[in-house]
Amino acid sequence: MFDTLPVAIYTCDHQGYVTSYNKAAVDLWGREPELGKDLWCGSWKIFWPDGRPMSLDECPMARTLKEGVALVGEEILISCPDGLLKNVLPSPVPLFDHSGRLTGAINTLMDVTAQRLGEKKQAMLAAIIEHSEDAIVSKTLNGDITSWNQGAEKLFGYTEQEMLGKHISILIPKDRMAEEDLIIERVKSDKSIAHFETIRITKDGLEVPISLTVSPIRDGKGRIIGASKIARDISVQKLSEAQLQKLYEDIQALNSKKDEFIGMASHELKTPVTSIDAFLQLVQRSQLLEQRDKELVSKARTQVGRLTSLIADLLDVTKIQTGKMAYTFTGFDFTGVLKEVIEVMQQNHPSHQISLYSDIDMLHVFADKQRIEQVVINLISNAIRYAPNTHEMVIRQSVNDQYLKLSVQDFGPGIDPSEQAEIFSRFYQVKRSNGNASGLGIGLYISREIVDRHQGRIWVESTPGEGATFSFELPLMRETKII
Incomplete structure (x- = not known):
């Protein structure tokens, strides 16, 4: 029966030698003492509550045998052979024979490690809550306030004494009372509320915007008994x-x-x-x-x-x-328009050789002819303007089952990768090698808008020092015909 008890128990004779112990004691110590050889206790090492080493003759069992009195409430730390520390509350009681002579003692050891750890966590949590800049408040499911930290006092102006036991509605504007009912319903349903922005009233009657986080509070049996609220002042943010x-x-x-x-x-x-x-x-x-x-x-x-x-x-x-740029969609021969533009540009810029690579004689598309022609002219003009020291330009036209694609390639200085993502932005100007910007930065912006309105896309590919290729694609619609 002694060995089956869940509490650690051991005995010593009047000289302090361990005479018996149960299984719970072995589990607590992490070792088995030698009967008649181990003195005072079976612990591997013993320490005072503050961590100082305790000599064997100072341990509670030794003092009980020396003084002949029971010791109650003197907690110690013990170390197991594997280094694990445990908080232990010993209760040594002296044993006497019928003549009153001391014959030994019995000691009961309570492992209070989990309890002490919980107390430390609770104390740490309480300190965090008390000194938090946020207002942290707890309340019952009926809305009665049960805790009130310094952050709440700073935010709302009420002291803890003024608010404990008061109803939370004292902080809620009249036109927002329904919020509290919704909050309680969610808490009762075991649901939290995160970063809910609302308004609350201070002691001075001022309305302050807050971000509210609400979580359920449970008792030892897991039942929801209240709610914790964390309120953060977001006045500066607002x-x-x-x-x-x-x-x-x-x-x-x-x-x-x-x-x-x-x-x-x-x-x-x-x-x-x-x-x-x-x-x-x-x-x-x-x-x-x-x-x-x-x-x-x-x-x-x-x-x-x-x-x-x-x-x-x-x-x-x-x-x-x-939003007033008008478009007129009609059917026309894109290849014919392209050749006309190239012919005019070639006449106006005889110093440049514009070469067209395309095996499409006619390509009937459904688009805004004037606007698409504007895009082509802009790309060719840019290739001439930004590659003045070269005399060659290549234009490629191709088509697949879904898209018409046109590319204009120059052999100028190219465009730095850092500028390629911005080059189609309004008023963006490409920096030249001398550090100066060129143009107003609106031609490519307009071109992108036109291509976008045709449900296409436009882009640039360039390696500095090797020129640039501007391309656009237009989707082939049902009216489009290829010959």
Whole structure:
């Protein structure tokens, strides 16, 4: 019977030698003592509660045998042979014969390791809760407050004494009382609430925005008996969000005014530029001009043409930003349009050799002819502008069952990889080798918009020093015919 008891028990004679022990004692010590040889106890090593080594003659059993009195409540630490430390509460009691002579003692050892570990964790948790910057509050399922930390006092202005036992509704605005019912229902259903943004009222009557996290509280049997709430003040975050929103709205307003100005200025410029070109045409036709003057007028008209193209691009940017860029989809021969564009560009830039590689004689597509032609012109113009020291350009046209693909390859300085992702952005300017930017950065932006509206895609492939290839694909629609 002695050996089957779940509590560790052992005995010693009046000299302190261990005379008996049960299985629970062996499990506690991690070893079996030698009867008649081990003194005072069977522990491998003994320590005071603060970790200092304890000599055998200072252990509770030794003191009981020396003093002839029972010792109660003096906790010790023991070390097993494998190094495991355990908190033990011994209760040694002296044994006497009928004549009152001390014959030995019996000691009961209670393993309180788990209890002490739990107490440490509880103390640590309590310290964390008490000194947390967040408000941490616990309440019953009826809403009565049962704990209130310093963070809650700092956030809401109430002391712990003022709030314990009070109902949580004291913090809730009248128009948000229904939130508490929903929270309690979720807690009762064993569900947590994470980062719920709401409003609560301070002692001074101020409304403060908070982020609320709620979790169920259980008793020792696992039953839900309440809820813990962690409230974080998000006033600064909300203020920052409001400021960012206002900044965004201000930027949008400025962008709108900018686009409006660009559109208005472009419209105002379009008429006089058209008039200038008309007057130059009249002058160019005059029979009185000498050859040198005719060349100057021709150059002037070329520059007016560039200005006209720039104004048209600026107008297109405004239309894109305001969603007013119109498209007219019709059927036309894409190959024919491509050849016409190449012919015109070749005439205007005789210093460049533009080569077309395509085995397609006719390719009827369904798209906006003017806009697709605009994309092709823009890609060829860029290849000439950004590769001025080369005299060759290759254009490839191909088609498969789903897409038409056109590529324009130059042999210029190429584009740095860091710029390739941004090159189709509005007003993005590619840096030249001398560090200067070129162009207004709107041609490729417009081209991407046009290709996107045709449900296609446009991209660039380039290795610095080896040129660049700009390509776009357009999906072949049911109206498309290949000959």
